[in-house]
Amino acid sequence: MKTKFAITILFCSLLFGCGAQLEDYDDSERRFDLFEYFSGSVIAWGMVQDFSGKQTRRFEVVIVGKVVENRLTLEEDFVFDDGETQRRVWQIDKLSEKKYQGTAGDVVGIALGEERGNAMQWQYDLILPYGDSSTVVSMDDWLYRQDDNHLFNITKISKFGVEVGQVTIFFQKSPTPTKIQITHKQDKISK
Template identity: 25%
Template sequence: MRFGRTLIAAALLQLVGVAGASAADLRLEQYFAGHTVATGHFGAINGVSRDFKVKLTGTSSGKHFSLREDFRYADGETDRKTWRFTRTGPNTYRGTREDVVGDTEVKITGQTARFTYLVNLEPKGKPNIVRFHDSMVVQPDGSMINNAWVTKYGFPVARTHVVFTRP
């Protein structure tokens, strides 16, 4: 279950795109300011399938933005992860989290954030590194949908779907 839990946690917040920023471009620190909630599903080729809910708390100071994720899985298990982002340009961020290997670069294009990053699924054991490929898109109703593929050695091994809403 740790494998599935860690994959879900890692899938929630990564981003990418191109072009200069405009007034309509997504800004993570604005969208996730204060409290946000999410529901999601994770499914892997090994049969792991988990539904979850997340309460998110975003705070910012200047170019820095933190996003705490409090997960509750359908089986009652809980987990907490915290993203730390730095705005590096009009449409880019650099971010990391406890289980992320190195940093990720988030790129924003309009209302879409895309990013890819490495996650160590077993930080206290033998390393088990996978790559997440996230695409987060703000919808006309204000919700945000994150669809992510998870790959190992370039092969898809899991997928996650998360819907973020403002309470």
């Protein structure tokens, strides 16, 4: 009887329990500071996983950011393990001390972001290539500032409210812009 009760409580807490909230990071010593971190050059490595957790793609990205007044322009150049390349250019406007909005060519409408402590959450809809067509998915993007040079990102991808995948990215500040090319046959990375 006790086991059934414990399982029921565990199930209910998983089903109805609240996930992390942005306010949970208010007391962090480190501050996220989106414009400061992405001003200049950043390199990153990441992977895409499907709904089962299986890794489906790997990629590297070079990001160059430029801040002019209350706008951050981010130029992101992706190289995937299959040789595909993608470019995304973000225009991000600072609305207040902690709130932002942004646009990019493959973002539907406006992305909304807020930072608290060492964390930032972005939410937006993204057009993804899907076979010979494309589909729109919702992105719930959580970024965490580790230190002056490192940042972690976990993004949940959903369609019709159901999680269909996840993207994990590790960022590192770079003193100069770098070109990255993934050579998947030898499983080496050359810069």
